Amino acid sequence: MIFEDELERRAFLKKAGLWVGGLLIGGSLAALAGCGEKEAVRPAVLPRASSPAAPPAPAGTGVDLAVAEKGAPGDLARRAVGALGGMSTFVQPGYTVLVKPNASFMDGPEAATSTHPDVVGAVVSMCREAGAARVIVLEHCLRGSPEACLGGNGIGAAARAAGAQVLAYDGGDSSGGVLAAVPGGTALKEVEVYPEVLEADLVITVPRAKHHGSAGLSLGMKNFIGVMTNMSSIHNHDLHRAIADLATLVKPGLSVIDASVILLDNGPGGPGPTRATETVVASGDVVAADSFACTLFGLTAADVPYVTYAGGSGLGRYELDGLNIEKV
Amino acid sequence: MRRARWLVRLSFLALFVFLAVETGFPPSTSPPANIFLKADPFAAVVSTINGVSASLVLSFWPAWVLLGLTALSGRFFCAWICPLGTCFDVVGAVKPKSLRYEPHGREMKRKRSESGRGVAPARRVRLKYFLLASVLLLSLVGVNLLYFASPLVIMERSIYLVLLPQVPVLLLALLALSFAYRSRFWCEELCPMGALMSLVSMAGKRLKAWVSPLSVVKDSGSCIDCGACYKTCDFGVDEPFLKLDDGRLRSADCTVCGNCVSACPAAGALELDTFGAGLYTSRGTTGAKRAGRSAGPSGAGGEQRSGGKVAASSPPAGDEPGAEGRLTVSRGEFIGSLGLGAVLLAGYGLGVRGTAAFPLLRMPGAQDEAEFLARCNRCQACTRTCPTTCIKPMGLEDGLQKLWTPRFEPRTASCVFDQCDQACARVCPAGAIERQKPEDVRIGTAYVDRNRCLGWKGQMCLVCQERCRFNAIEAKGLRPVVLEDKCTGCGACEQTCPTGTASIRVFPVGVAPSWPEGGGQRRGGKQ
Numbered sequence: 001m002i003f004e005d006e007l008e009r010r011a012f013l014k015k016a017g018l019w020v021g022g023l024l025i026g027g028s029l030a031a032l033a034g035c036g037e038k039e040a041v042r043p044a045v046l047p048r049a050s051s052p053a054a055p056p057a058p059a060g061t062g063v064d065l066a067v068a069e070k071g072a073p074g075d076l077a078r079r080a081v082g083a084l085g086g087m088s089t090f091v092q093p094g095y096t097v098l099v100k101p102n103a104s105f106m107d108g109p110e111a112a113t114s115t116h117p118d119v120v121g122a123v124v125s126m127c128r129e130a131g132a133a134r135v136i137v138l139e140h141c142l143r144g145s146p147e148a149c150l151g152g153n154g155i156g157a158a159a160r161a162a163g164a165q166v167l168a169y170d171g172g173d174s175s176g177g178v179l180a181a182v183p184g185g186t187a188l189k190e191v192e193v194y195p196e197v198l199e200a201d202l203v204i205t206v207p208r209a210k211h212h213g214s215a216g217l218s219l220g221m222k223n224f225i226g227v228m229t230n231m232s233s234i235h236n237h238d239l240h241r242a243i244a245d246l247a248t249l250v251k252p253g254l255s256v257i258d259a260s261v262i263l264l265d266n267g268p269g270g271p272g273p274t275r276a277t278e279t280v281v282a283s284g285d286v287v288a289a290d291s292f293a294c295t296l297f298g299l300t301a302a303d304v305p306y307v308t309y310a311g312g313s314g315l316g317r318y319e320l321d322g323l324n325i326e327k328v
Numbered sequence: 329m330r331r332a333r334w335l336v337r338l339s340f341l342a343l344f345v346f347l348a349v350e351t352g353f354p355p356s357t358s359p360p361a362n363i364f365l366k367a368d369p370f371a372a373v374v375s376t377i378n379g380v381s382a383s384l385v386l387s388f389w390p391a392w393v394l395l396g397l398t399a400l401s402g403r404f405f406c407a408w409i410c411p412l413g414t415c416f417d418v419v420g421a422v423k424p425k426s427l428r429y430e431p432h433g434r435e436m437k438r439k440r441s442e443s444g445r446g447v448a449p450a451r452r453v454r455l456k457y458f459l460l461a462s463v464l465l466l467s468l469v470g471v472n473l474l475y476f477a478s479p480l481v482i483m484e485r486s487i488y489l490v491l492l493p494q495v496p497v498l499l500l501a502l503l504a505l506s507f508a509y510r511s512r513f514w515c516e517e518l519c520p521m522g523a524l525m526s527l528v529s530m531a532g533k534r535l536k537a538w539v540s541p542l543s544v545v546k547d548s549g550s551c552i553d554c555g556a557c558y559k560t561c562d563f564g565v566d567e568p569f570l571k572l573d574d575g576r577l578r579s580a581d582c583t584v585c586g587n588c589v590s591a592c593p594a595a596g597a598l599e600l601d602t603f604g605a606g607l608y609t610s611r612g613t614t615g616a617k618r619a620g621r622s623a624g625p626s627g628a629g630g631e632q633r634s635g636g637k638v639a640a641s642s643p644p645a646g647d648e649p650g651a652e653g654r655l656t657v658s659r660g661e662f663i664g665s666l667g668l669g670a671v672l673l674a675g676y677g678l679g680v681r682g683t684a685a686f687p688l689l690r691m692p693g694a695q696d697e698a699e700f701l702a703r704c705n706r707c708q709a710c711t712r713t714c715p716t717t718c719i720k721p722m723g724l725e726d727g728l729q730k731l732w733t734p735r736f737e738p739r740t741a742s743c744v745f746d747q748c749d750q751a752c753a754r755v756c757p758a759g760a761i762e763r764q765k766p767e768d769v770r771i772g773t774a775y776v777d778r779n780r781c782l783g784w785k786g787q788m789c790l791v792c793q794e795r796c797r798f799n800a801i802e803a804k805g806l807r808p809v810v811l812e813d814k815c816t817g818c819g820a821c822e823q824t825c826p827t828g829t830a831s832i833r834v835f836p837v838g839v840a841p842s843w844p845e846g847g848g849q850r851r852g853g854k855q
Binding site: 104105106142143144145147148170171172213214215231232233234235236239240266268269271 | 783787788795796799820826827
């Protein structure tokens with residue numbers, strides 16, 4: 001056959017067998033070790049690490065909710081937060097602030113699917129001016145790669161220019177989360193979120209007010225689905241209850257809703273009809289801000305169940321009657 | 329000398345690994361990440377046989393250049409460049425002495441098969457020509473076996489597998505054999521690419537040393553007939569040394585590695601030349617240094633002519649080594665090879681149909697399936713470069729024929745062909761994937777399983793609609809409906825669907841889903 005003599009063949013087979021066998025065993029051991037490792041990396045259930053006390057209604061002005069109208073989006077954001085007493089009411093020097101915009105879609109601000117980059121920029125700048133040590137802009141992108149999304153809607157450049165660190169994740173990527181218990185969660189008992197959300201001293205939601213196919217409207221609380229590492233899993237729960245539960249975990253301290261242009265239909269990704277309302281709503285009470293934003297669509301909190309659920313859980317007030325609302 | 333060759337081949341190995349790693353996203357363009365695969369003459373010939381476009385054949389220009397150089401210098405690629413060969417050499421250098429086979433027997437024997445256990449008998453040396461012929465013949469019928477047969481493809485894929493990370497079984501097996509057996513057994517006995525180069529180098533065997541970029545030249549005046557040259561030869565080249573009177577060594581398997589020159593005890597008897605000018609002359613322990621050898625193309629090369637005739641009387645008749653490029657095949661061997669081929673083909677064909685219950689999707693711009701299988705050399709460059717990792721190598725789930733072919737798996741990740749500039753098509757060295765205009769891309773079509781979809785059950789979801797950047801999913805209330813004319817099959821919907829098994833899945837163009845229980849509507853365009 002191939003080998004010259006029996007001895008050579010045997011010696012060869014013996015050696016080859018030994019080496020191949022050794023390699024196979026070694027390889028499978030390594031593979032097993034690898035599997036074991038993967039198994040072990042199950043995130044621990046964490047309670048909310050620090051609970052950044054959402055500052056109670058700012059003492060300075062006594063204004064519960066500010067509505068800035070008519071003007072450029074960035075300017076509107078500054079005026080609205082200014083009416084609440086300025087960012088220093090919310091940000092202490094040295095804070096780590098997490099800013100969560102709507103930046104999942106590639107279209108520019110005129111499509112009203114993402115927050116206006118100037119609004120994000122203004123909020124980040126205000127945080128820095130108030131002495132925040134670190135501002136993180138975090139988004140979990142939906143359509144296309146994070147680079148394409150944040151490049152297309154302009155939020156990546158605006159946030160960086162204003163001094164923020166941008167963390168953008170691909171919509172299909174559900175890794176990197178920590179499992180957190182949702183205290184008092186009615187539908188969502190535990191959820192995996194990006195750790196930065198739990199570690200931040202203050203979380204600010206900076207959504208675009210827009211129509212949403214399944215939730216009705218996408219506002220400040222709905223925005224937090226994007227801090228979940230496995231976003232789509234929320235739909236395995238009662239969506240509205242889960243959104244309200246999630247808000248109790250994230251505990252945003254400030255909501256700045258960009259309604260400079262609002263998307264009226266075919267949300268959240270569009271394209272759909274829009275209306276220029278030239279409004280930015282700001283409030284330390286995220287429920288009140290969402291409730292007010294409903295009115296821009298001709299609706300009330302009763303039409304958007306998660307707003308009333310969140311009100312019921314004590315996160316804020318959705319009845320607008322007793323609020324001190326200032327238009328600027 | 330030996331140090332110089334280590335430096336050169338380790339540099340090439342490093343460059344190879346670097347380029348393989350650089351095939352990540354975005355793939356390197358200068359130098360092109362796939363330059364080594366484009367320099368694979370074996371792949372180039374196979375692609376040409378496949379009858380592909382002139383532009384693809386031209387794109388293999390590095391391979392054609394390499395073949396031209398091979399005609400001038402022999403298999404220098406194997407000793408100086410081939411990354412797999414370098415790996416074998418490293419194995420050879422580190423393995424314990426007890427496992428080292430002496431390259432040649434102690435005694436000076438002309439018949440290679442008797443010359444020592446370290447040298448393959450001529451019959452085995454010829455095996456590579458059979459392999460070459462088999463691969464080339466099979467490629468005529470659209471079966472591409474490059475992935476088992478080309479050292480460059482094996483190396484390339486192995487690196488990607490390590491990076492994935494997976495275990496490069498084939499490479500480990502070859503290295504193990506190299507460790508336990510002769511280090512370069514693959515190169516001398518099996519490598520079909522080496523066989524191709526051996527054949528090509530024989531085409532240029534009459535060329536003089538002064539036209540050859542690299543050659544071994546003998547000066548019989550200084551030679552002491554000790555046989556150190558062919559005893560040290562990794563490739564068992566012996567008779568050419570014996571036959572050689574003066575001038576350039578002509579052998580199909582000579583890799584111009586220069587080991588013989590290093591080993592030569594007679595000063596000036598052997599010399600490594602470039603275009604007739606001496607690069608490195610045997611220093612030796614006896615004899616005088618040959619004078620004026622490095623002055624240029626001296627007459628030494630020209631005087632050789634009758635060397636073959638002189639030596640022709642000495643080798644034993646009937647065992648003309650295959651290394652000379654002549655194939656002598658016995659009837660038994662021929663029938664045996666036919667039988668083996670039939671068995672292999674049958675085994676290969678058994679898996680053709682495949683029983684896998686999944687829609688097989690390829691990346692955008694992939695050729696039709698039969699053509700794809702013929703062209704794809706399973707190098708995994710596309711798998712490696714894909715920025716979303718949506719391309720995965722197939723296992724045996726759809727038959728042996730599709731083993732290691734890249735498959736698009738939307739549940740793992742979606743395809744961003746409109747954003748990555750079709751990196752997979754750009755790195756594909758074999759023309760299995762061609763770039764398409766983004767607006768022409770149609771990987772498949774998504775269908776909703778209405779029995780399982782949350783929205784169709786009345787729950788609030790519509791994640792698929794949120795994710796679709798082509799606006800190919802319309803929300804009818806809470807129910808997603810796919811607009812077939814807009815769907816590109818990118819798979820973002822399938823990837824993100826929150827149900828256990830995706831309730832919206834991409835099917836290849838022209839394939840309709842068969843949901844369990846006739847489940848759900850086929851699609852949603854009309855109600």
